[in-house]
Amino acid sequence: MRFGIRWxxxxxxxxxxxxxxxxxxxxxxxxLIPSFTQLEQGSARSDAARMIASIDxxxxxxxxxxxxxxxxxxxxxxxxxxxxxFVDANLVPESLRNSSLSLVLIADTRGRIIRQDAIDERYARxxxxxxxxxxxxxxxxxxxxxxxxxxxxxANTAVxxxxxxxxxxxxxxxxxxxVGKLVMGRLLSETRWNSLRQRTDLxxxxxxxxxxxxxDERWPLPNHPGYIATHDIDVxxxxxxxxIDYGLEDLAGKHLGCLQLVLERTIYLQGQNVLKxxxxxxxxxxxxxxxxxxIAMKYWFVDPVRxxxxxxxxxxxxxxxxxxxxxHGQDEVGHLAEEINGLLRVIEMQVEQLEQLSSTxxxxxxxxxxxxxxxxxxxxxxxxxxxxxxxxxxIDIDFFKQxxxxxxxxxxxxxxxxxxxxxxxxxxxxxxHVSRLGGEEFAxxxxxxxxxxxxxxxxxxxxxxxxxxxxxxxxxxxxxxTISIGIAVMTDMTESAESLISRxxxxxxxxxxxxxxxxxxx
Numbered sequence: 336m337r338f339g340i341r342w343x344x345x346x347x348x349x350x351x352x353x354x355x356x357x358x359x360x361x362x363x364x365x366x367l368i369p370s371f372t373q374l375e376q377g378s379a380r381s382d383a384a385r386m387i388a389s390i391d392x393x394x395x396x397x398x399x400x401x402x403x404x405x406x407x408x409x410x411x412x413x414x415x416x417x418x419x420x421f422v423d424a425n426l427v428p429e430s431l432r433n434s435s436l437s438l439v440l441i442a443d444t445r446g447r448i449i450r451q452d453a454i455d456e457r458y459a460r461x462x463x464x465x466x467x468x469x470x471x472x473x474x475x476x477x478x479x480x481x482x483x484x485x486x487x488x489x490a491n492t493a494v495x496x497x498x499x500x501x502x503x504x505x506x507x508x509x510x511x512x513x514v515g516k517l518v519m520g521r522l523l524s525e526t527r528w529n530s531l532r533q534r535t536d537l538x539x540x541x542x543x544x545x546x547x548x549x550x551d552e553r554w555p556l557p558n559h560p561g562y563i564a565t566h567d568i569d570v571x572x573x574x575x576x577x578x579i580d581y582g583l584e585d586l587a588g589k590h591l592g593c594l595q596l597v598l599e600r601t602i603y604l605q606g607q608n609v610l611k612x613x614x615x616x617x618x619x620x621x622x623x624x625x626x627x628x629x630i631a632m633k634y635w636f637v638d639p640v641r642x643x644x645x646x647x648x649x650x651x652x653x654x655x656x657x658x659x660x661x662x663h664g665q666d667e668v669g670h671l672a673e674e675i676n677g678l679l680r681v682i683e684m685q686v687e688q689l690e691q692l693s694s695t696x697x698x699x700x701x702x703x704x705x706x707x708x709x710x711x712x713x714x715x716x717x718x719x720x721x722x723x724x725x726x727x728x729x730i731d732i733d734f735f736k737q738x739x740x741x742x743x744x745x746x747x748x749x750x751x752x753x754x755x756x757x758x759x760x761x762x763x764x765x766x767x768h769v770s771r772l773g774g775e776e777f778a779x780x781x782x783x784x785x786x787x788x789x790x791x792x793x794x795x796x797x798x799x800x801x802x803x804x805x806x807x808x809x810x811x812x813x814x815x816x817t818i819s820i821g822i823a824v825m826t827d828m829t830e831s832a833e834s835l836i837s838r839x840x841x842x843x844x845x846x847x848x849x850x851x852x853x854x855x856x857x
Contacts, residue, residue, distance in 0.1 A: 347631055358620050375577070375602040376554070382537055383568050383579050384556055386596050389535045394487040394562040397521050398500040400434060401485075405502040405517040406509050414441060414504055414514040417449055426452050428459040437497060438465055438520030441504075444513060446479040453494070457526065465492030465520065474499075474586045479516050487562045488586040489523075496523045496541065496591065541583075543592035550580075569593075576600055639668040647675070698748055699755035702770035707778055710768045711832045714782050719828050726781040726789035729821045729839040730758070730796070733851040735775035737809040738816070750805060750816060751775065757803065761796045778839075786824045786856055793820045793854040811852045819846040820854035 404410060413421040424430075431439060431454050441450040455462045466475045474490045478501040487500040497520045503513035521527070523541070532538060552570040559565060569580040579596040650658045694706035702710070711727070718725045732738070732754065739747040751771070758769045758777060768780040779796075781789055797818065805816035821843025825835050842857030849855065 347627065351627075354620050354623075358616060361616075371602045371605060375600060378602070379570075379577055379579060379598055380554055380556065380568075382598060383554075383581065383596060384559075385535050386537050386539050386579075386594055387556070387563060387565075387581055388559070388561070389531045389537075390594065391559075391561040391563045393521070393523075393527075393531070394498055394500065397498055397519060398487050398502075398562070400436070401500040401502050401517060401519045404519070406505050406507055408507045410441070410517065411504055411506050411514060414443060414449060422450065426450065428452075428454045428461065432456045432459040435521060436519055437462070437494075437522035438499075438518065440466075440475075440518040440520075441515060442479050442518070443515040444481065446476070446481070446516075449515070456522065457524070462494050465494050465497060465522075466490070467493045470585075470587070470589070475518075477586055478518050483513055486586070489583055489591055490520075490585045491543070491591055492520075492522075494522060496543065497521065498523060499586065537596060538598075539594055539596040541592055542580075542595050573600075575604065635666075639666075643668060643671070643675075696771040699752055699771050701755050701758070701777070702768065704770070704772050707768070707770040707772060707780070708832075710770070711780060711835075714768075714780060715825075715832055715835075717782070718825065721783075722828065723783045724785040725825045726784040726786070726792075727823050727825070727835055727839045728779040728781070728789060728793060728796075728854075729772075729836075729843045730777040730779065731819050731843055731847070732775040733811060733817045733819055733847075734807065734809045738807055741808050753803060753805065754800065754816075754818070757799045758796065761792060761799055784824075786822070789822045789824060790854065790856065793822060796820065797852070797854070811850075817852035819843060819851045821846055821857060822854055823857045 409421060409425075426439060431437075431452060435456055437454060437456055439450070439452045440448060442448045451464065453462050453465055454460060466472065471490070471492055478484075478486075478499065483503045485500075485502040487498070490497055490499055499518060499520045501516055501518040503511075504515045504517050505511050505513055528541060549571055550569045551572050553567040554570055555567050556565055563583070566582070569582075571578040571580075577596075577598045577600060579598065580593040581596075582593045583591045585591050694702055694709070696703040714725060732750070735747065735750075738750065754777070755769070755771065758779060762769060762779060762781070766782045770778050770780075772778050779792065781792060784792070797820070800818060801815065803816070807814055807816040811817050821839045821841065823835050823839035823842060838857040842855040845857070846853050846855040
C-alpha cells in the first residue's frame with residue numbers, strides 16, 4: 336500500500352491543527368476580554384458625555400452674556416440713537432477681550448447692522464469681519480430675521496470656527512418692544528480648545544475634515560437639556576485606543592466637523608496582557624508543529640520536486656524534447672514525472688508539426704517568408720565556403736490589385752496557387768528554393784547559378800506562365816496575366832542577405848518601371 340505525499344501531509348496538518356485548537360481553547364477559557372470591553376465602553380461613554388457637556392457649557396456662558404447685554408437700557412437707547420459715548424465705554428477692544436468675546440454685532444429690527452466689532456481676543460486687535468461669503472451671510476440673515484427669535488450654535492466663519500448666540504434687544508426689565516438684535520461670538524481658537532481640554536482632562540480635538548477612521552460602532556448617549564442636539568457617537572477601535580467622533584452642525588444645519596476624543600484602552604490592554612501570555616504558549620506549540628512540518632516537507636516533497644525541476648531545466652536549456660525524466664519513485668512526484676514524460680512526447684510531436692507548418696505558406700503550399708529568411712542565410716554561408724555564384728529572383732504579379740478588384744479575392748487566391756505551380760515547374764534542382772514572401776510577391780533562390788542561368792530561368796518562368804493564358808482584363812499581353820522579375824547575382828563573398836535582397840528588389844522596381852512583363856538584372 337502506497338503512503339503518498341497527500342496522506343503524509345494530511346496526517347501532519349491534522350496533528351498541527353489539533354495542537355493549535357487545543358491551545359486556542361485554553362486561551363479562550365482564560366480570556367476576560369468581553370468583561371474588559373464592557374467596562375471600557377461604560378467609561379468611554381462617560382468621557383464622551385463630559386466632552387460634549389464642555390462645549391455645550393461654552394455656548395451656555397456665551398448665551399448668559401448675550402442675555403445680560405440684550406436686556407440693558409443703555410444698549411436699548413443706543414440702538415434708538417447711536418452715539419460714540421456708548422461705543423467708547425463698552426465696545427472698545429479691551430472691553431471685548433475682558434468678556435472673552437470675538438464678535439459683537441448690533442442690528443435694528445429690519446436687520447440692518449448698526450455696529451459690528453470683531454477682535455482677536457488674545458491681542459485685543461481688530462480682525463476681518465467673520466460672517467462673509469454665501470454661508471456666512473446666510474447664517475447672519477438667519478440670526479437677524481424679524482421676530483423675537485433667539486438661539487445659539489456654531490458657524491464656520493472667515494476667521495475660524497465660532498460659537499454664536501443672539502437675542503432681541505429689550506429694556507432691563509425685559510419689556511419691549513424689541514428695537515433690534517444683539518449677536519455675540521466667541522472664536523474657538525486653539526487656546527480656547529486647550530482650555531476646554533484642561534477643564535475636562537480629556538484629550539479631544541475638533542476636526543473640520545472627515546475622520547480617516549472607519550466606523551466600527553455607534554453608541555447612543557442619553558438626552559440632556561442643552562444647546563447641542565444629542566445624537567449617537569461614532570466609535571472606531573484601534574490596537575491601543577478608542578477614537579470617538581461626535582458630529583457638529585452649524586446654524587444652517589450644515590456639517591461643520593466633529594469633536595474627536597482619543598482614549599487609551601487601559602482596561603482592554605490589561606486583557607491583552609492575558610492574551611499575550613497565552614499567545615506565547617501558542618507560539619511555542621505552533622513553532623514545534625511547523626518545525627516538524629518543514630522537516631517532513633523537505634524530505635518528502637521539496638527535495639524530490641527540486642530534482643524533478645533540475646531535470647526539466649536541463650531539457651529546457653538543451654532544447655532536447657526527446658529526453659525523458661528518470662524514475663522518481665511511486666508517490667505523487669513519481670506519478671507527476673510519468674505524466675510529464677507523456678506530455679514531453681506530445682510536445683515533441685506537436686513541435687515537429689508546427690515547425691513544418693510554420694515554414695509553409697497555407698495558400699500556395701510554398702515555403703513562407705520565415706523559411707526563406709532561414710534558407711537564404713544557409714545558402715549565403717555555403718556560398719562563402721564554396722565561393723560560387725548564387726542568384727536571387729524576386730517576382731511580382733503585374734496589376735494584381737486590379738485583378739482582385741475585378742475578379743474578386745477567391746479568384747486572386749486561385750491565381751496565386753496557379754503561379755506557385757508554374758514556379759515549381761520552372762526550377763529543376765533540389766537545391767533551388769521557391770517561396771511566397773507575401774501578397775503577390777514570390778522569391779526563387781538559385782544556388783550555384785550565374786546571371787546567364789538566372790535569366791534562362793526567368794525567361795522559362797514567363798514562357799510557362801504565358802502558356803497558362805490566364806485571363807486578366809487589365810493585363811499587358813493580350814489581356815493575360817503577366818509577371819515582372821528582378822534578378823540579383825551574388826559574387827562578392829562579403830555581401831549580406833539584406834544587400835542581395837535590396838538589389839533584387841531594385842531590379843524588380845526597374846522591370847516595373849520599364850513596362851512590366853519583363854525581367855531586369857540588378
